[in-house]
Amino acid sequence: MRIDFNHLQQWIHQDSRVLDLGCGDGTLLKYLMDSKQVKGYGLEIDPTQIELCIGRGVNVINQDLDDRGLGNFDDDSFDTVLMTQALQTMYAPDKVLDEMLRVGKECIITFPNFGHYKARFHLAFRGRMPVSDLLPYEWYNTPNIHFCTFKDFEVLCREKHINVLNRQVVNEHTNQTLGRLNPNLFGETAIYHLSK
Amino acid sequence: MVTPRTALLQQPLTLASGRVLDSYELKYETYGELNAEGNNAVLICHALSGDHHAAGLHCATDRKPGWWDHYIGPSKAIDTNRFFVVCLNNLGGCNGSTGPRSIEPETGKPWGSRFPTLRVRDWVHSQAHFADQLGIRQWAAVVGGSLGGMQAMRWALEYPDRVRHCIVIASAMKLSAQNIAFNETARQSIMSDPNFFDGNYLDHNSYPKSGLAVARMIGHITYLSDYVMGQKFGRELRSGSFAQGLDDLVEFQVESYLRYQGDKFSEKFDANTYILMTRALDYFDLAREYNNDPVEAFGHAKCGFYVASFNTDWRFPMQRSREIVDALIAADKPVTYTEIDSPFGHDAFLLPNAHYEQAFSQYMARIVTE
Numbered sequence: 001m002r003i004d005f006n007h008l009q010q011w012i013h014q015d016s017r018v019l020d021l022g023c024g025d026g027t028l029l030k031y032l033m034d035s036k037q038v039k040g041y042g043l044e045i046d047p048t049q050i051e052l053c054i055g056r057g058v059n060v061i062n063q064d065l066d067d068r069g070l071g072n073f074d075d076d077s078f079d080t081v082l083m084t085q086a087l088q089t090m091y092a093p094d095k096v097l098d099e100m101l102r103v104g105k106e107c108i109i110t111f112p113n114f115g116h117y118k119a120r121f122h123l124a125f126r127g128r129m130p131v132s133d134l135l136p137y138e139w140y141n142t143p144n145i146h147f148c149t150f151k152d153f154e155v156l157c158r159e160k161h162i163n164v165l166n167r168q169v170v171n172e173h174t175n176q177t178l179g180r181l182n183p184n185l186f187g188e189t190a191i192y193h194l195s196k
Numbered sequence: 197m198v199t200p201r202t203a204l205l206q207q208p209l210t211l212a213s214g215r216v217l218d219s220y221e222l223k224y225e226t227y228g229e230l231n232a233e234g235n236n237a238v239l240i241c242h243a244l245s246g247d248h249h250a251a252g253l254h255c256a257t258d259r260k261p262g263w264w265d266h267y268i269g270p271s272k273a274i275d276t277n278r279f280f281v282v283c284l285n286n287l288g289g290c291n292g293s294t295g296p297r298s299i300e301p302e303t304g305k306p307w308g309s310r311f312p313t314l315r316v317r318d319w320v321h322s323q324a325h326f327a328d329q330l331g332i333r334q335w336a337a338v339v340g341g342s343l344g345g346m347q348a349m350r351w352a353l354e355y356p357d358r359v360r361h362c363i364v365i366a367s368a369m370k371l372s373a374q375n376i377a378f379n380e381t382a383r384q385s386i387m388s389d390p391n392f393f394d395g396n397y398l399d400h401n402s403y404p405k406s407g408l409a410v411a412r413m414i415g416h417i418t419y420l421s422d423y424v425m426g427q428k429f430g431r432e433l434r435s436g437s438f439a440q441g442l443d444d445l446v447e448f449q450v451e452s453y454l455r456y457q458g459d460k461f462s463e464k465f466d467a468n469t470y471i472l473m474t475r476a477l478d479y480f481d482l483a484r485e486y487n488n489d490p491v492e493a494f495g496h497a498k499c500g501f502y503v504a505s506f507n508t509d510w511r512f513p514m515q516r517s518r519e520i521v522d523a524l525i526a527a528d529k530p531v532t533y534t535e536i537d538s539p540f541g542h543d544a545f546l547l548p549n550a551h552y553e554q555a556f557s558q559y560m561a562r563i564v565t566e
Binding site: 017039041047050051053054055057059060061062063072073074077 | 518521522558
């Protein structure tokens with residue numbers, strides 16, 4: 001299982017109602033259905049991923065967040081709204097965050113840290129946009145259009161008076177201890193657990 | 197190869213209109229085998245002009261298989277190696293089930309205009325009686341596109357314990373004013389044909405062929421997308437010329453195509469059935485008796501739902517399917533929803549499409565293994 005899934009599942013309650021935005025092939029939702037008996041839906045737009053979700057028995061809804069937002073979901077209608085590794089692909093991440101907190105009592109968001117030292121070195125010394133095992137795209141074909149660092153995200157949360165319940169840094173490729181010591185420089189992936 | 201059969205139902209059917217049919221016949225076909233547990237039966241509900249012949253051939257020389265043959269058969273989305281598939285011609289139809297062309301017992305004459313007006317729920321109740329007769333307690337799935345999807349949804353609300361999955365393709369919880377307008381234009385075309393005789397044309401050895409043909413032409417336009425018509429016909433001419441000095445009448449290919457479709461249809465379909473079916477479409481409103489609240493309506497369902505729509509369908513646009521899905525989510529029901537990219541408009545639900553086939557197949561496979 002993906003490393004961020006492993007960490008965030010501790011904040012999902014048994015029998016809760018979960019909405020997973022950009023649910024991919026449904027691995028996480030399926031895992032939560034089996035291990036925590038959650039009820040939920042996943043939103044996805046990629047046809048192949050949707051087919052995989054259906055095959056897994058995940059309730060997948062073909063819906064584009066950039067296009068429709070979450071207007072069709074009621075306030076506080078989910079215990080947890082999740083978004084893993086997709087915030088940076090949104091046209092308006094700040095508005096998505098508002099919507100997630102409107103629809104969910106709690107939210108969990110994971111995203112890659114653009115302030116990671118590898119990315120910084122890439123830009124500082126090679127003078128080119130970072131391409132690495134963490135971010136394997138060229139600038140012109142990347143789906144990631146709104147990068148932030150952990151610090152940037154913290155600032156946004158403060159401005160929006162969002163309550164950070166938990167925060168965690170996970171490293172899959174580089175040293176985990178360094179990541180904990182200086183998340184904004186050495187952390188690869190951030191996991192934020194939020195509420196209004 | 198498949199052979200149609202006829203079921204005689206002798207349990208009186210009280211219709212939504214208050215009228216009662218003492219007995220009636222339903223023409224049907226089945227594909228695959230009912231398993232020992234009796235839990236693999238799938239009901240296919242047909243759309244406006246469909247019938248019981250959903251798949252396979254009637255004889256080796258048939259030019260065309262049943263209307264949903266792309267999706268029903270061995271190893272297809274509705275896999276007849278796994279499911280016992282049942283499709284019947286709706287009550288009021290004109291392909292073997294009791295309808296306006298049948299003989300009215302009291303008069304000994306064809307029903308014609310005296311045939312009762314039907315609503316979608318009447319079909320659902322007749323199908324439930326028919327399921328009793330076949331010994332099917334619960335459907336693994338009730339499946340339908342367009343008007344068929346309306347029947348599938350009504351099944352989920354009327355008989356929640358008898359449906360495990362409801363599959364709603366290119367459908368809607370109710371028609372829009374524009375939809376009703378198209379249907380009324382089609383009906384007026386039939387009714388204004390001098391050979392219509394207020395619906396009792398058979399008594400006059402007559403038939404409103406041209407009125408029905410025009411009705412079908414109107415319908416046919418709405419089943420296709422602008423794009424597909426452009427691709428298929430463009431502004432190609434069938435005859436005549438725009439050359440200077442020529443006074444020939446010019447005919448576009450699309451005109452000839454539509455007339456051909458209308459003629460072909462009017463030869464095999466019944467005008468009163470067309471009126472009856474379009475009215476059933478117009479009258480359908482899933483949530484009418486649930487305080488006009490779709491969420492309250494779907495609250496009564498106990499099944500899982502698969503909903504699919506097509507991006508170029510303007511007769512039953514994606515928005516109508518999204519409304520279904522939104523209500524199901526608000527009612528906390530299991531639902532899977534796909535929006536299929538296809539150029540073929542409303543007709544897309546009948547046609548091959550890799551993503552549609554794969555998503556539909558995956559959903560059906562899930563039903564087998566649950």
